[in-house]
Structure formats: C-alpha cells, structure tokens
Amino acid sequence: MTSRPDQPLLLQQVQLLEAEGVEPRCADVLILEGRLAAIGSSAAAEADACGARVLEAMGWLLAPALVDPHSHLEDPATGAAETLDSLERSALAAGYGTVALLPRASSWRDRPERLQPLAAISPLQWLLWGSFSHGAQGLDLACHGDQLAAGAIGLAEAEQCPPLALLERGLTLAECGHSPLLLAPREPSLSQGGFVRDGVDALRAGWPTDPPISETLPLASLLALAQRHPQRRLQLMNLSTAAGVDLLRQLPAAQRPEATVCWWHLLADSGNLDPIAEGWRVVPPLGTPADRFALQQALADGLITAVAVHHEALDAEEQLLPLDQRKPGVAGHRFVLPCLWQELVHGRGWSAAQLWQSLCFGPARLLGLDPPGLTLGSNRWLLFDPQRPWSVAQDPWGPRAANQPLLDATLTGQVLAAGLNPGLAAVRLPA
Known part of the structure; x- marks a missing residue:
C-alpha cells in the first residue's frame, strides 16, 4: 500500500x-x-x-533540507554521465534542497552569459560558482565583478591553487568584495604522480603515493594570504590531511578561513578500503586512517565548516579505463546522510544537531545564504x-x-x- x-x-x-x-x-x-x-x-x-x-x-x-556547497556538472543538458534532470532527481531524493555547482563545465563558467540560471523552474535551489581565472588556467583573471553581478554565488578555481602572484593580484583588486573565494590547497607538481597519501597501507597495496606536502605547502601560502587580506572571504576547498588540519588549528579562531571536506574523505581511507573497491581515485587523494580521524575531529571542533558532496560523475565507458587513466571522483548525494549518520552519530556519538551543522547550517553560512530552518x-x-x-x-x-x-x-x-x-x-x- x-x-x-x-x-x-x-x-x-x-x-x-x-x-x-x-x-x-x-x-x-x-x-x-x-x-x-x-x-x-x-x-x-x-x-x-x-x-x-x-x-x-x-x-x-x-x-531542514541539506545544502551541498560544491559539486560538478559539466554538461547539464546532454551529459552522458549526468544531466541536470538526473542530478536534481537524485539530490532531492537524498534530502538536498540546495546544490552549488563549481565553474568547470563544457563551457567553463567564467563569463556572465555562462552563469544564467540552469533551469527556469526547479524545486532544487541551484547555485553557480563563478571562476577566479579564465578557464581556471591561472593565466589571467576572469571578470569577477561581472560574474557576481550575473548571479554567481562566489568565485572558485579548479582542483589546485592558482599561481600566488595571480591570487595576490585578484585579492588586491578586490572585485570580489565580500563574496566567497573558494580555493583548493593543492599543488599537483608536488604530488609525484600519486593518487593515495603516503602511508603503510598504501605502500603495502602498491599504490603510487602523494605526499602531504602537496597540500600543506599551498595551504600555508593561502593561510598567509588570508591573513594579509582579512577583508576577503577566502575559503579552503576539500581539506584532506591531518597535517593540513594542524596548520589550520594553529591559527586563532578569528583568523581561520572557512573550509570544506568531501564526505568520502570522512568515510574511506587507505586502511579500510578494499583494493578492488570503487572510490580510490579522488582529488585530493584518500589519506591514512589518521588523516580521516583528524578530519572528523576538525569537523566536530568547527575548524572545518561544511561537508561537501563534490559530486563528480563518470559515464560507464570512462569507468572502464584503468584506475590511473580515468578522471578522479566519486558520485552520489544519496550516500552522504545515511553513511555519515552511521559513522559520526552512531559511531562517534555526535548529536543530530552536530551532523546538521556540517550538512546544512555550515554549508549555508559558507555560501552566504540565510540560515535554514523549519517554519x-x-x-x-x-x-x-x-x-x-x-x-x-x-x-x-x-x-x-x-x-x-x-x-x-x-x-x-x-x-x-x-x-x-x-x-x-x-x-x-x-x-
């Protein structure tokens, strides 16, 4: 019935x-x-x-409905892996009411005309991040003011830190005003071609490893810039290491930038994931058990503001490629709430209010939205x-x-x- x-x-x-x-x-x-x-x-x-x-x-x-502060959708109309309709359907069924999309797309969202609403009418609140540089190439600044005037929720970049000189220029020009600037503390040239963090389990499995310095070195630079430009809202995207958490913890609370963590990094690590399981290939890479526990504790302590789905869809054909040749990422809004409830509420004794702080209230604040509530x-x-x-x-x-x-x-x-x-x-x- x-x-x-x-x-x-x-x-x-x-x-x-x-x-x-x-x-x-x-x-x-x-x-x-x-x-x-x-x-x-x-x-x-x-x-x-x-x-x-x-x-x-x-x-x-x-x-209140959940809020996803950043995910990907490259081709909303005709995507082979995901479309606007399919993502909306699954996100709504997972309890999400707001999804903010990063600028990477088949036509990179770095101009006002590419930031038009994705759907004329939709029950889901779609938000769009603008782009810090043109095509996230890190060569020249996109028109920040024009993008924000066209409706961008803030500015973001690719899965790596832009050149520091360009970043300093953008922060000094300050066209972004007090809008969020979401940046990933990652330097691919320091990753040594690895896709799992250094650790005993990764070495035992034979995975090529990525040292924590690929996060901590650009993170230290971003934190220095955040202190140099306290009037800007610089935010950290997808913190992933215990060493990164330690750097953030050393700052006074008033000087810490807001930060996000991908839900998958709170659940999986190189010690608890089967070698043939889906989910090894992500950016930033999965860490050790110590990294995962440090991220959970940082979320509980408020050092990390929000949990992101960071949905990254691959089609069946690309999924058949060898692990080191396919695009990184995991997909699925529907896993986030039940898995984190079991991990954090049932497993670590969090309250429901604490979990909602990470999945709803914190993400809304990070995006500059009105506080969600039931009325x-x-x-x-x-x-x-x-x-x-x-x-x-x-x-x-x-x-x-x-x-x-x-x-x-x-x-x-x-x-x-x-x-x-x-x-x-x-x-x-x-x-």
Whole structure:
C-alpha cells in the first residue's frame, strides 16, 4: 500500500530539528501539500479536520533540507554521465534542497552569459560558482565583478591553487568584495604522480603515493594570504590531511578561513578500503586512517565548516579505463546522510544537531545564504529514519553516474520524504 503524493500526513512524536543551535524536540507535525501546516498541540486537531494519514514517527527526524556547497556538472543538458534532470532527481531524493555547482563545465563558467540560471523552474535551489581565472588556467583573471553581478554565488578555481602572484593580484583588486573565494590547497607538481597519501597501507597495496606536502605547502601560502587580506572571504576547498588540519588549528579562531571536506574523505581511507573497491581515485587523494580521524575531529571542533558532496560523475565507458587513466571522483548525494549518520552519530556519538551543522547550517553560512530552518508554510524539509535499511542497487532514485562507491551495499538510514519531492513519500513511507 502507498499513499497519495498530496495526502495530508500527521507525524506523531517526530524528532523535530527546527534551527541552528537548537536541539531536536518531540512534537506532532502536520504536513499538508508538502508544507509544514501545524506543529505541536494543534496538529492533531487540524489533522482530524483534513483527514490526514497518521504515522507513528517516534525515532524519525524532521529537519531542514541539506545544502551541498560544491559539486560538478559539466554538461547539464546532454551529459552522458549526468544531466541536470538526473542530478536534481537524485539530490532531492537524498534530502538536498540546495546544490552549488563549481565553474568547470563544457563551457567553463567564467563569463556572465555562462552563469544564467540552469533551469527556469526547479524545486532544487541551484547555485553557480563563478571562476577566479579564465578557464581556471591561472593565466589571467576572469571578470569577477561581472560574474557576481550575473548571479554567481562566489568565485572558485579548479582542483589546485592558482599561481600566488595571480591570487595576490585578484585579492588586491578586490572585485570580489565580500563574496566567497573558494580555493583548493593543492599543488599537483608536488604530488609525484600519486593518487593515495603516503602511508603503510598504501605502500603495502602498491599504490603510487602523494605526499602531504602537496597540500600543506599551498595551504600555508593561502593561510598567509588570508591573513594579509582579512577583508576577503577566502575559503579552503576539500581539506584532506591531518597535517593540513594542524596548520589550520594553529591559527586563532578569528583568523581561520572557512573550509570544506568531501564526505568520502570522512568515510574511506587507505586502511579500510578494499583494493578492488570503487572510490580510490579522488582529488585530493584518500589519506591514512589518521588523516580521516583528524578530519572528523576538525569537523566536530568547527575548524572545518561544511561537508561537501563534490559530486563528480563518470559515464560507464570512462569507468572502464584503468584506475590511473580515468578522471578522479566519486558520485552520489544519496550516500552522504545515511553513511555519515552511521559513522559520526552512531559511531562517534555526535548529536543530530552536530551532523546538521556540517550538512546544512555550515554549508549555508559558507555560501552566504540565510540560515535554514523549519517554519510553518515551508517545504524545505526532509524526514529521515536512521534505522531504515535499504539496498542501493534497488533504489530507483539514484544518479546516472557509473562511479558510485557503494552500489552493492545495504545501507542503514534513509530519507523517507522531502517537501521538495512530493512523490518520494508515496514510495518510501511505510504502509
């Protein structure tokens, strides 16, 4: 038995996480046409009046939709690996309400005309990063002011640090104002051609290794520039090493740039990933167990502001290439919430509010958005069951990407409904 997508729902004694800095509380919640219609004592009476379906929701969590601060989508219209429609469908089913796309695309988003809205009407909030340099070549500055005036959420670059002289020039000219400038602390010339961080497990497996200095050296330069230009909002993209965390921790809190970490680096490392598993080839590379634990602790301590999906889709043909020849990256918004709930909430004792700080409130602040929250009339919510098992292979809401790292897994924890995806509740809510 399934319910109608538009059927009113009364969630009895659901865990309600309303806003940043507020712990969840038990409450009855009425949902009408996908929007929060009543909370608390009035919900039951209004539910009777509209003939709502009643669900015992003890143990479920009702919380604001998630925010992805950066992902990739190279060809939104006709992409072989992913399109705007397929990514939107999977992100909404995973509980995301906002996805910000990095400038790399078939037509690099470095000009105002390339920063037009991707969809005329969409339930998902699509945001676009502009480009710091033309085509991320690091040769000359793109027109920062024009991109921001055209709607860019901020400026970003490729998966490496731009030349310091160009970066200093851009920060001094200050066309970016107080808009975010998202940069990866990575220098490929120092990577020695490796794609796993130095460590015993990587050496034992025979992988070519990438030393931490490929992150720490450019990171030290970025931190120095951030102190030199405190009025700019320089942000660090995808911190990945314990050594990088240590550099960030040495700074006073007021001087630390905001930083992101890819969800996959919080889950996988060179010691816990099977040698034949999907997910070895990512940029920045996977680290050691010590790197992973340091990143988790930095997130708990607030040194890292936000968890990014950093979705990078490959098609089936490219996925057949040898590991050292294919493009790096992993795909899949749908893995983030259930996997991090098991890893951080169940495994490390985090509260739901702490996890939402990393997946929702922190990313929104990093993007300069209004603080997310649950208010009457809002449809930007998700309903999550932390105990619900589900098979990834049998889930019809996944992306098209061939490089999803957990395709054969059975995961625990699933988004049951989302206000921005009315059809989801009809399929996933229990009969």
